[in-house]
Amino acid sequence: MPAPRDRITAVAEYDAMIHRVARQRLDLQARDMWRMRQEIGRFLREARTGLGLQPYQLNREVAERVIAGLHAQAEGLARSLTGIVEQASHANAEHALALGHSYAQHFGAATVRLTADARVLAVALEHSARLISIRDGGLTSRIQRQVDSAIRRAVLSVQVGGGEGAMAEITRALTGVKRWSYEAERIYRTEVGRVYSMVTDQSGQQLDQIIPTGKRWRWSRISREEHAQIDGQTVGARGRFRVPLRRGGVVRMRFPRDPVAPAEATVNCGCGVVLVPLAHRRRRAA
Ligand SMILES: [Zn+2]
Numbered sequence: 001m002p003a004p005r006d007r008i009t010a011v012a013e014y015d016a017m018i019h020r021v022a023r024q025r026l027d028l029q030a031r032d033m034w035r036m037r038q039e040i041g042r043f044l045r046e047a048r049t050g051l052g053l054q055p056y057q058l059n060r061e062v063a064e065r066v067i068a069g070l071h072a073q074a075e076g077l078a079r080s081l082t083g084i085v086e087q088a089s090h091a092n093a094e095h096a097l098a099l100g101h102s103y104a105q106h107f108g109a110a111t112v113r114l115t116a117d118a119r120v121l122a123v124a125l126e127h128s129a130r131l132i133s134i135r136d137g138g139l140t141s142r143i144q145r146q147v148d149s150a151i152r153r154a155v156l157s158v159q160v161g162g163g164e165g166a167m168a169e170i171t172r173a174l175t176g177v178k179r180w181s182y183e184a185e186r187i188y189r190t191e192v193g194r195v196y197s198m199v200t201d202q203s204g205q206q207l208d209q210i211i212p213t214g215k216r217w218r219w220s221r222i223s224r225e226e227h228a229q230i231d232g233q234t235v236g237a238r239g240r241f242r243v244p245l246r247r248g249g250v251v252r253m254r255f256p257r258d259p260v261a262p263a264e265a266t267v268n269c270g271c272g273v274v275l276v277p278l279a280h281r282r283r284r285a286a
Helices: 004-050 060-106 118-132 139-159 163-173 177-208 225-230
Strands: 213-218 234-236 241-244 250-253 272-277
Touching: 004 060, 004 139, 004 177, 060 118, 060 139, 060 177, 060 272, 118 139, 118 177, 139 163, 139 177, 177 213, 177 272, 225 241
Parallel strands: none
Antiparallel strands: 213 234, 213 272, 241 250
16 A cells, blocks of 8 residues: 555546546537437438339339438448447447456556446447347337338328328438437437446456445536435445436446446436545455
């Protein structure tokens, strides 16, 4: 354990590192949100271009061709969004490990090599991919299905002489960009953030073997206001936080966005968790 004065310096340096990583994560997130909005916007623009025709030209053959093209575009969209979330998840795992190494360096375990559990990471990535997927009712499949059904209804409408209304309906279906972007961002925030806190949690458990280590909950100050109540709550490396639910009651969680917690405690949670050295190893409360 370093001498008291060194320890003050160590805490200050480690805190600076925490802020640096938090800033990097926010920058990455802002860039990715922009990229996701661009991708969804492009998909809807392409869909609209595919329909660049007069209502009276809209017949069954044309619709089938447009819908087939749309499906291919939706698959492309799913690939792009999955790629963005996957890259961000890896980057966040790296950020969490960097913080773990900084912690180790500053609090007396300089030689430790932390690694993210590859199996856990693989499961997390598979889960995110399914949420975005073009199959299994994922986000992209819902976007595609909605546009697809608007086109089919439009064809039907043209057949009975309602061409103008039909085109208006397609246009409405293609202007849901904001809602779809919001959903994509929610998946990103929840899933990428989950990888970050899982890797931090794993690092904390490894480091606790060498230095008495705790973890501290950090409220995002943006979303999930009920989590403000536990800003600063600190538990042991293997402990669980007592997280309040908006409708009352408490759920025990190992880290923000813990997959075992109910969705109401994890969705859109932007909270963080940081490792802190514990002066004394406390007995686990019964
Ligand atoms: Zn939160």
